[in-house]
Amino acid sequence: MAESEEEVDVLVQRVVKDITNAFKRNPNIDEIGVIPCPEARYNRSPIVLVENKLGVESWCVKFLLPYVHNKLLLYRQRKHWLERDALVDITCTVLLLNPDFTTAWNVRKELLQCGVLNPEKDLYLGKLALTKFPKSPETWIHRRWVLQQILHQFSAVDVKQPHQGEAEQADAERGQELSEHLARTLHQEMKVCSEAACRYPSNYNAWSHRIWVLQHLAKGNVKVFHDELSSMRLWVSMHVSDHSGFHYRQFLLKELITELWQAPAGTTTASSQHQSSTGSSSSPLHQSHSQANGESPGAEAAAEEERQLSFSTLIQLFYAEMELCSDLIQSFPGHETLWSHRRNVFYLWQNLRREPHQCSSNGGVESVHLSDSDPVLPEVEAQSAAGQKEAVNGQRNEPMEVDGASLPHPRDSKRLKRGVPLPAPPALPSEYSFVNSILDRCTNPDQRRFALAYKKWLDTVIGQQP
Amino acid sequence: MKLYSLSILHKGPTKANLLKAAYDLSSFSFFQRSSVQEFMTFTSALIVERTTQGSRASVKEQEYLCHVYVRNDNLGAVVIADTEYPQRVCFTLLDKVLEEFSRQVDSIDWPSGNPDTINYKALDIHLSKYQNPREADAMTKVQAELDETKIILHNTMESLLERGEKLDDLVAKSEHLGNQSKAFYKTARKQNSCCEIM
Numbered sequence: 070m071a072e073s074e075e076e077v078d079v080l081v082q083r084v085v086k087d088i089t090n091a092f093k094r095n096p097n098i099d100e101i102g103v104i105p106c107p108e109a110r111y112n113r114s115p116i117v118l119v120e121n122k123l124g125v126e127s128w129c130v131k132f133l134l135p136y137v138h139n140k141l142l143l144y145r146q147r148k149h150w151l152e153r154d155a156l157v158d159i160t161c162t163v164l165l166l167n168p169d170f171t172t173a174w175n176v177r178k179e180l181l182q183c184g185v186l187n188p189e190k191d192l193y194l195g196k197l198a199l200t201k202f203p204k205s206p207e208t209w210i211h212r213r214w215v216l217q218q219i220l221h222q223f224s225a226v227d228v229k230q231p232h233q234g235e236a237e238q239a240d241a242e243r244g245q246e247l248s249e250h251l252a253r254t255l256h257q258e259m260k261v262c263s264e265a266a267c268r269y270p271s272n273y274n275a276w277s278h279r280i281w282v283l284q285h286l287a288k289g290n291v292k293v294f295h296d297e298l299s300s301m302r303l304w305v306s307m308h309v310s311d312h313s314g315f316h317y318r319q320f321l322l323k324e325l326i327t328e329l330w331q332a333p334a335g336t337t338t339a340s341s342q343h344q345s346s347t348g349s350s351s352s353p354l355h356q357s358h359s360q361a362n363g364e365s366p367g368a369e370a371a372a373e374e375e376r377q378l379s380f381s382t383l384i385q386l387f388y389a390e391m392e393l394c395s396d397l398i399q400s401f402p403g404h405e406t407l408w409s410h411r412r413n414v415f416y417l418w419q420n421l422r423r424e425p426h427q428c429s430s431n432g433g434v435e436s437v438h439l440s441d442s443d444p445v446l447p448e449v450e451a452q453s454a455a456g457q458k459e460a461v462n463g464q465r466n467e468p469m470e471v472d473g474a475s476l477p478h479p480r481d482s483k484r485l486k487r488g489v490p491l492p493a494p495p496a497l498p499s500e501y502s503f504v505n506s507i508l509d510r511c512t513n514p515d516q517r518r519f520a521l522a523y524k525k526w527l528d529t530v531i532g533q534q535p
Numbered sequence: 536m537k538l539y540s541l542s543i544l545h546k547g548p549t550k551a552n553l554l555k556a557a558y559d560l561s562s563f564s565f566f567q568r569s570s571v572q573e574f575m576t577f578t579s580a581l582i583v584e585r586t587t588q589g590s591r592a593s594v595k596e597q598e599y600l601c602h603v604y605v606r607n608d609n610l611g612a613v614v615i616a617d618t619e620y621p622q623r624v625c626f627t628l629l630d631k632v633l634e635e636f637s638r639q640v641d642s643i644d645w646p647s648g649n650p651d652t653i654n655y656k657a658l659d660i661h662l663s664k665y666q667n668p669r670e671a672d673a674m675t676k677v678q679a680e681l682d683e684t685k686i687i688l689h690n691t692m693e694s695l696l697e698r699g700e701k702l703d704d705l706v707a708k709s710e711h712l713g714n715q716s717k718a719f720y721k722t723a724r725k726q727n728s729c730c731e732i733m
Contacts (some may be wrong), residue, residue, distance in 0.1 A: 102566035105719035122565040127722075201564065267562065307536055307667065310619050400669055401536075401621060 081136045084129060088165070089118035089158045091123055092345050098123045100200040101165050104129065123165075127512045130166060137163045141172055153185050161194060168205040169200035172297075178214065188215045196261050203265040212261075219254060220261050220285065222249055251286060255293070258282045263304070268312065276313040291328050298386070302393065309401045315410040318390070322414065324420055325386060330380040381491055388492040389416045395503060403515035410524050418495050419531060500527055536619035537562060539599070540575040541628070541662045543636050543655075544583045545645040546609045551583035553711075554648050555636070557658040559666065570716040577711040578604075578692070579613035586611065587693040591626060592687040594695065610637055610645060623680040624668040626686070632661055 091100060099121045106126040109115070115126035125133075137159055143149035144156070151159070157180060160173040178192075180186045192215055195208045202208065259282070263274035289294040298321045305314045394411045401407070491500065504527070507520045542556035555578060560568045578596070582603045588591055589607040592602055600618050602625040605611035612629045639655050640648070665671040689695055692702060706712060706720050 100565050102564040104566045105570065105715060105722065107718050107722065119565070124566045306669070308619070401619070404619075514571065 075260060077132050077136055080129065081133055083139075084125075084133055085158050085162045087114050088123070088162050091116060091118050092161075094118065095121065097121050101125070101197050102201055105125050125166065125394070133134050134166055137172065138167075140423055141170075141176065145172055145176070148381070153180065156180060157186065164194060164208075165200055165201070166201050168195075168208040171207050174211040178211070181218065188219050191215050192257070199261065199265050200268070203268040203272055204274050206274055206285065209274045212278065213281060213364070215283065216282070220242070223251060255286045256280065259297075266304075266311075270308070271311050272319075273311045273313050279317060283324070289328060294325050294328065298325070306393075306397060307452065309397055309404045309407050312406045312409070315406055315413075319410070319413045319417065322386065322390065322417055326383065326417070329383055330376075330421065383421065384491055384494045387414065387421075387494055390414050391418075391495045398507065398516075402513040403519070404513065405515075405519055408519040412523065412526060415495055415531070417498060417535065418519070422494075423534070464476055497527065497531060500531075536621075536664055536668065537617045538614060538620060538625075538662055539617075539658065540572075540579065540615045541612070541632065541658055542576065542579045542614075543610070543612045543632065543658070544580060546583050546586075546588070546605055546611050548645060549584075550581040552646065552648070553580060554645065554653050555650050555655050555658050557662040559662055567607070569713075570719050571577070573712050574720075575615055575714045577706070577709050579615070580711060581705065582613055582695065583611040590687065591629075591685060593622060593625075594689040596692050600625075601602060602626060602629060604633065606633060607636070607671065608642065610642075612636075621668055622686075624665065624672045626667050628661065638681060640670060640721070642695060696703075 095118060098118075101123045102125075104117060104124045106115075106128055109126070115129040117124040117126065140149065141159060144151045154261070156176055160177050160180075163173050164177075177186060177191055181191060183186060192212065195212045195215075195217050198205060198208050212213070213407070216448045217312055260278065262275045262279040262282070266272045269275070271364065283293065295390065298318065301314065301318060301321075305311070305318060308314050391414060394407060394414060398404075398407045398411070501524070504520050504524045508517065508524075511517050538559060540556060540558045541563075543554045544551040545554055556576060556579070558572050558575065560571055563571050578601060582592075582594055582601055583605060584602050584693055586605045588609060591602075591604045593602050595601075595618075598618055600620070600622070601613055601615050602622065602706045603611060604626060609698055610633055612633050614625050616625055616629060636655055636659060640653055644653065696702065696705075703724065706717060709717075712720070
């Protein structure tokens with residue numbers, strides 16, 4: 070076995086070369102892994118390529134890693150010179166086996182800045198490292214740095230645009246190209262995050278990266294936020310104890326509140342126009358934004374109408390989220406994550422109802438009041454107001470006497486008769502009747518504990534709000 | 536939530552005999568899948584061997600739950616799931632496949648059959664359909680909870696073993712496990728993290 074220094078040297082050079090060649094032979098490698106294999110097999114490379122999977126036999130890792138680490142550190146201390154190509158290959162090898170080696174990523178940052186590497190290559194390397202180490206913080210951090218480089222390139226092009234009158238069309242084409250590129254990058258990042266989230270439960274690093282990406286690559290793009298909310302539905306339904314996944318939904322809801330409700334109409338329009346290049350222009354919301362943008366005499370009325378539309382969108386979102394949450398709590402008893410999600414969503418909703426005036430000072434639009442006497446949404450509000458009085462009068466037990474199945478939405482039939490299209494937004498009485506219906510028929514001790522805690526939270530936190 | 540394996544075995548006087556198995560190992564790293572599969576087979580056989588006739592049990596092993604049902608006619612089935620997957624649905628699935636299997640495969644073939652000779656194809660379909668419990672099982676929401684009193688719960692594999700018996704020895708002797716899996720088990724054991732393997 071290779072033990073002496075020269076032998077290790079030969080071995081490592083061979084392994085680095087084999088890995089580089091594997092990538093040349095198959096540019097579609099999509100996973101890396103270590104093959105458990107305590108002994109070297111005679112005259113066989115420890116690098117194995119099966120289908121699109123690159124495997125490293127475990128016996129060589131203990132020789133490989135210290136050697137390559139050492140070599141890179143000597144290079145950083147300027148004690149040992151390495152050519153650029155050698156640097157690219159060595160950092161690739163070491164990062165696939167130990168992606169939290171910050172120095173190696175830093176060497177790659179320098180290579181990227183002087184144009185030896187392109188950003189796509191580094192995103193690809195990071196993606197592969199994440200198949201083996203889905204949490205690796207350094208990989209996610211480097212990924213964000215690379216994405217920022219890409220964004221810088223885009224903004225540099227944007228600035229140039231207005232000055233070149235002649236080459237306008239060429240620029241427009243290039244702009245189109247870039248925005249397509251941006252959309253592709255966004256899609257790719259979402260995919261990388263999803264894969265990492267599936268490989269490791271409650272993968273905080275993956276989910277917070279996902280949030281960062283939305284904030285930087287899809288800022289203000291309401292359509293992307295809507296799409297994310299609906300495409301993650303199945304995922305959270307299949308991962309009912311993954312708190313990070315549910316937290317991501319809370320983030321999406323918050324962003325949608327900001328975009329649809331709290332942002333003054335003008336800003337939202339600007340940001341949606343800015344983002345329309347990434348393919349969001351089909352959203353009906355954006356169309357209504359652009360209508361409101363004109364300074365015609367009807368603008369105020371249009372803005373008012375738009376706000377109502379936004380608000381009914383939000384009601385539908387929150388209704389759907391609470392429905393999803395109820396459904397999951399009933400189907401999968403005893404998961405604290407689901408109850409905590411319910412708290413967060415309900416709290417968000419309560420705050421939205423209580424602080425509707427934030428926007429009123431902007432743009433001169435008369436605020437849409439959400440108080441109980443609100444004329445804008447009389448049906449919905451009158452219903453929840455009636456419900457609240459019920460709760461205040463201490464008739465919280467009343468729903469328990471009714472059949473459990475019909476409890477969560479006692480107002481459904483009434484609403485249908487009146488022909489009001491909006492679902493009932495979450496309200497305190499409906500929350501109480503939901504918890505009571507769970508407590509009525511639950512034997513799972515955990516479920517019972519979570520339900521009681523939720524009820525207590527309703528009593529002490531929500532019930533005490535002015 | 537995830538189902539990893541579903542197997543049907545016959546409980547003989549000393550050993551359990553594997554009749555048919557289906558696996559979904561897509562969530563494991565590519566190069567680990569063969570070892571993981573061997574360990575799931577090994578574990579399923581061991582659990583059936585240690586479960587008395589006419590009983591149901593759930594065995595917890597790291598982040599996995601192995602649910603077993605051995606009928607009075609010695610036909611048994613094991614499903615290996617993660618801890619999120621609803622236990623009640625697992626036992627419904629076990630009842631269902633055992634019922635179907637015993638209707639389709641003559642009981643004469645049970646003691647000596649093996650996955651190649653047994654003609655029962657539905658296991659893979661069941662495994663993939665039940666990955667989403669709410670689609671597969673209409674009762675999930677109505678009857679989310681289970682009468683747990685009838686099910687024995689073991690908190691580790693070790694609690695299945697007899698006095699003086701060691702899991703390491705059983706792994707070393709097992710015919711379900713290849714050399715690579717055994718080597719892998721040893722290293723994982725040394726690092727005190729056998730969850731690495733499965």
